Amino acid sequence: MTTKKALLMLDYQVALCEEGPHLRMPPLAAQVAERGVLATAGKVLASARAAGVFVAHVRLAFDPSYRLRTNRLPRFDPYEEQRAMLADSPEAQIVRALAPVAGEPVIDKGCVDPFVGTPLRDVLAAEGVTEVVLGGVATNLVVESAARHASDSGLQVIVVEDMCASFRADFHAFSVANMLPLFGSVTSSADLHF
Structure with missing residues (x-):
């Protein structure tokens, strides 16, 4: 069977990754x-594009009603209470350095797992993807969730450790050493080949 890879760029958003007025998670942005x-994610993204690999971007982004939010735990309540991470808000946007280009879909999710309540799995199937390359923040949240779901869905998984x-x-070290290897292979950007 032929392997077809896709690069999934997970939650590289202004509110999570960039110092400035829209930052919501200072400890994460600091890491x-x-x-x-x-910078590492930018290099991998450029390599994927040059190789003609299918790229999809995933972000946490809500509609104005917040009814499409699939995670209803109290931990997610502040998003609605503060009217945060609305799809068209500056904080929910993907960081400029990793911005999507024409032909790269952006999948909005209302929870941690990028597959729950989104068309992501169907999109990958339509593209004939059999293996996903993952990078994102936070390692122990979206990356782990994506790896678990993808592997349970029959996809091969590669996690690029230095993109996370x-x-x-x-938290990152524990996930990389103990959790992610249960669901796929963990590699570095230097050892990744498209």
């Missing part, structure tokens, strides 16, 4: 900066 995640960060370095 993103310390680890050089955006979490709120704390030890």
Whole structure:
């Protein structure tokens, strides 16, 4: 069977990754900066595009009613209470350095898992994708959720460790060493080949 890869860019959003007026998660943005995640993700994204690999961007973004929010835990309540991460707000946008180009879909989700309540799995199937390459923030949230769901859906999974960060370095390290290898392979951007 022929392998067809897709690169999934997970939650590289202004509110999560960039210092400034729209930042919602300072510890996460600090780890993103310390680890050089955006620069690494930019290099991988450029390589994928040059190789003609299908790229999809995923982001946490809500409609004005917040009724499409699939995660109804109290932890997600502040988004609605603060009218945060609305789809058209500056904070919900993908960071400029990793902005989608023509032909790259942006999938909006209302929870941690990028497959729940979205067309992502169907889109990958329509593209004939058999293997997903994952990078994103936070490692122990969206990246782990994506790896679990993708592997359970029959996809092969590769996680690019240096495209990821979490709120704390030890959260990232634990996920990379103990959780992600259960659902796929973990590699570095230097060892990734499209």
